[in-house]
């Protein structure tokens with residue numbers, strides 16, 4: 001193991017919120033080191049190609065840098081990744097990409113010893129403050145049913161091309177599942193869906209997707225098994241149980257795409273001693289400063305909500321985190337921190 005590197009702050013995670021925090025710290029001359037286990041914007045990189053953000057561009061713009069798209073429509077994954085690269089270049093932010101924070105030890109004086117590992121090998125860091133901006137979508141939620149780990153069962157929707165001229169059963173009934181169903185259908189797949197409720201809820205679906213999915217269902221182009229729960233997968237035979245009658249039926253499909261949401265990985269927060277509440281592992285945070293119950297450990301971005309059953313914490317309501325954390329680290333009065341001017345007020 002090489003020597004220990006010393007910095008005042010470590011930022012973990014270079015998603016939009018981690019990058020915004022790094023820009024704010026750089027502006028203030030705070031000595032920090034910044035890690036991401038993957039590339040910058042790793043979570044967004046993992047979206048399906050050409051996925052369009054639901055949030056409007058001005059709400060997902062960070063660090064005061066406007067986000068423009070050629071046709072003024074909402075940003076795609078590709079446009080937003082290019083934008084994040086520009087922001088990092090604009091502020092000349094140094095992100096240690098492909099370097100995962102693996103362990104956190106709190107020393108008697110309240111500082112932290114961190115171990116990272118990645119493409120440059122293991123390293124050790126000593127910091128006074130730790131900011132965890134590790135997001136809320138570390139991995140897919142699973143059903144925990146027999147056959148779920150078969151090769152033809154996917155938990156991420158990588159590209160509709162995969163499903164061309166195959167039968168695909170999509171499990172779920174919110175944005176991810178419906179977007180995947182429409183894209184697979186238009187890409188030439190034979191699509192069916194299983195959803196545990198009696199109908200789709202337009203409140204939880206992007207407004208431009210709802211009319212299309214309900215229209216295609218009515219026309220019989222996409223077969224939707226409402227009120228069903230998948231109970232097992234055996235090769236290409238899937239068992240669905242009717243949640244009302246309890247009756248079981250078999251659907252034959254080449255692929256199963258389980259898109260029922262994401263879970264956060266709160267293991268770093270737990271390792272640091274942060275109190276996590278409820279089954280969703282919501283960290284205990286002082287909302288004025290974003291500092292947790294462990295002095296010197298801050299949590300920012302969507303990680304503040306742990307695993308989100310219903311998405312309520314988005315990029316747009318996390319912008320203020322960077323300013324609260326910087327104010328706290330610099331010993332400024334957090335009550336004076338306002339939402340930055342470039343953000344429109346919440347509607």
Ligand SMILES: Cc1cc2nc3c(=O)[nH]c(=O)nc-3n(C[C@H](O)[C@H](O)[C@H](O)COP(=O)(O)OP(=O)(O)OC[C@H]3O[C@@H](n4cnc5c(N)ncnc54)[C@H](O)[C@@H]3O)c2cc1C
Nearest residue numbers: 013015016017037042043054055101134135301302314315
């Ligand atoms: C399909 C889809 C569509 C979405 N649409 C929207 C939308 O329209 N609007 C919106 O606001 N949000 C949307 N989201 C949610 C969006 O992804 C998040 O709001 C956003 O990425 C959160 O930013 P963040 O910086 O908090 O975390 P993330 O972007 O998740 O960044 C966390 C970073 O932490 C890194 N990391 C994790 N653990 C470690 C570790 N141990 N060491 C080092 N690095 C680590 C990860 O690699 C990652 O880069 C969408 C999500 C999905 C899946």
